[in-house]
Amino acid sequence: MIVLTGATGNIAGKIASILLAQGEMVRCIARTADKMKDLAAQGAEIAAIQLENTAALDRAFFGADAVFIMIPPYYTAPDFRAYQNVIGASLSEAIKQSGVRHIVNLSSQGAQLPESTGPIKGLHDQEGRLNGLKGVSILHLRPAYFMENLLANVELIKNMNIMGSAVRGDLKLPMIATTDIAKHAAERLCKRDFSGISVQDLLGQRDISMNEIAAILSEKLGKPGLKYVQFSYAATELALAGMGFSADVSRLLVEMSKAINEGIIMNTPRTKKNTTETPFEEFAEIFAGLLAK
Numbered sequence: 273m274i275v276l277t278g279a280t281g282n283i284a285g286k287i288a289s290i291l292l293a294q295g296e297m298v299r300c301i302a303r304t305a306d307k308m309k310d311l312a313a314q315g316a317e318i319a320a321i322q323l324e325n326t327a328a329l330d331r332a333f334f335g336a337d338a339v340f341i342m343i344p345p346y347y348t349a350p351d352f353r354a355y356q357n358v359i360g361a362s363l364s365e366a367i368k369q370s371g372v373r374h375i376v377n378l379s380s381q382g383a384q385l386p387e388s389t390g391p392i393k394g395l396h397d398q399e400g401r402l403n404g405l406k407g408v409s410i411l412h413l414r415p416a417y418f419m420e421n422l423l424a425n426v427e428l429i430k431n432m433n434i435m436g437s438a439v440r441g442d443l444k445l446p447m448i449a450t451t452d453i454a455k456h457a458a459e460r461l462c463k464r465d466f467s468g469i470s471v472q473d474l475l476g477q478r479d480i481s482m483n484e485i486a487a488i489l490s491e492k493l494g495k496p497g498l499k500y501v502q503f504s505y506a507a508t509e510l511a512l513a514g515m516g517f518s519a520d521v522s523r524l525l526v527e528m529s530k531a532i533n534e535g536i537i538m539n540t541p542r543t544k545k546n547t548t549e550t551p552f553e554e555f556a557e558i559f560a561g562l563l564a565k
């Protein structure tokens with residue numbers, strides 16, 4: 273039995289489908305059973321629980337051969353670091369109580385650093401918390417910037433023919449499609465070929481800049497003149513708050529963009545082992561589908 277947290281999300285939802293197609297027994301965790309109907313129809317066992325509920329998590333983890341864990345985003349959190357600590361501690365305690373022996377932990381590029389990385393600092397702390405567990409083999413997955421983040425630009429593209437963020441337009445970054453993360457996680461959850469504490473960087477198919485992305489999308493979407501615009505840190509923080517993100521989360525996301533621009537994070541040397549398959553050109557098809565709606 274493999275247990276997945278965040279099962280209705282970008283990554284664990286895809287892991288579930290891969291594992292179920294292979295005939296694995298899968299238990300899916302998210303907050304509402306209704307949103308997991310499709311997973312149940314594919315054969316998954318469903319556990320509708322809050323990650324904050326350690327006793328329920330302990331029961332859901334019990335008997336698992338491996339568990340995939342993550343700290344989900346919570347964009348309106350008044351104190352995001354406090355929220356990350358509550359979820360992180362609950363996951364860690366449930367692993368301890370349930371006696372599960374193999375954990376695949378969704379972390380991030382930059383989680384090796386103790387500060388100045390925005391929300392990634394919470395993942396640094398979570399890696400440390402998990403590394404303190406006795407007798408548990410832990411694989412920390414450290415993916416790069418998700419291509420899915422770029423989907424937040426759909427309305428800007430539709431209405432103003434621009435895309436933008438606080439990240440420098442000319443900076444080549446490792447970017448990954450979540451499907452590549454899911455494939456890697458599914459394989460490792462099944463093989464359980466890790467022991468002690470290990471780290472796997474996942475950097476996507478190649479480094480690519482926001483300017484290059486805008487050029488690819490311009491052609492793919494048939495939108496001549498589509499350009500990437502770098503917004504100032506102050507304007508980005510205001511815009512995020514205007515979109516409903518809490519002041520704390522807005523500040524942290526800008527801190528992360530700054531760390532990217534300054535080369536503090538997203539700078540792991542690329543190797544065959546940390547390179548994955550999906551090129552941005554393939555991911556761009558998803559944009560085309562969304563813009564057509």
Ligand SMILES: NC(=O)c1ccc[n+]([C@@H]2O[C@H](COP(=O)([O-])OP(=O)(O)OC[C@H]3O[C@@H](n4cnc5c(N)ncnc54)[C@H](OP(=O)(O)O)[C@@H]3O)[C@@H](O)[C@H]2O)c1
Pocket residue numbers: 277278279280281282283284301302303304307321322323324342343344345378379380381395415416417418421
């Ligand atoms: N974005 C990036 O560039 C990036 C880069 C590296 C690492 N990461 C990491 O990746 C994570 C996001 O992964 P993702 O995109 O797969 O997430 P996602 O699509 O936002 O999914 C979040 C999942 O968590 C569930 N969830 C939310 N709050 C919950 C709670 N309190 N209790 C139980 N379940 C809860 C949601 O289900 P329901 O809503 O149905 O309950 C959903 O299944 C980030 O938080 C970060 O740690 C992100």
